[in-house]
């Protein structure tokens with residue numbers, strides 16, 4: 645079994661990925677955008693749920709693209725387009741973009757523009773992970789303005805670890821998961 649290569653900011657914790665993906669309507673053969681892909685961990689997990697996923701993974705950091713490329717190779721995720729650049733510009737610029745079935749947004753820089761462009765391209769399911777409260781409020785307000793807001797959940801994972809042969813629990817940073825759905829999709 646391959647080890648996932650890490651990078652600063654990633655990977656997203658597996659439990660958070662599981663909840664985030666449960667909020668999407670993942671189906672075989674759909675197009676999955678990983679916006680701010682970091683290590684690519686979210687796309688890798690999505691590919692285990694839906695067969696024949698067409699992944700488009702975007703990150704503004706060249707280092708993240710390199711790590712994601714390696715992780716996709718190691719985990720057998722074949723149908724991937726990797727884009728190095730800022731997400732809103734990259735998606736907007738790409739005239740060839742067809743359907744965006746699901747978009748996971750793990751990188752929230754320029755989040756209003758990112759949501760604008762995903763809406764413009766008729767992304768059907770959007771799930772945003774955010775940790776800063778101001779970002780969460782921006783995302784909720786923007787989704788409401790676009791008429792796509794569905795729900796927000798606050799997730800706190802408390803992980804067990806061994807201490808003197810017994811088990812203690814340590815909380816990890818809370819994450820907000822904001823869900824948007826195109827109403828007439």
Ligand SMILES: C[S@@+](CC[C@H](N)C(=O)[O-])C[C@H]1O[C@@H](n2cnc3c(N)ncnc32)[C@H](O)[C@@H]1O
Pocket residue numbers: 652653654655656679680681682683684685686702703704705708729730731732750751752753754755758
């Ligand atoms: C928290 S990390 C994502 C972690 C990722 N989900 C994983 O499992 O590794 C956020 C990433 O989003 C990228 N990012 C943030 N805003 C972005 C934007 N507007 N466009 C492209 N990449 C962005 C950052 O460079 C960073 O790699």
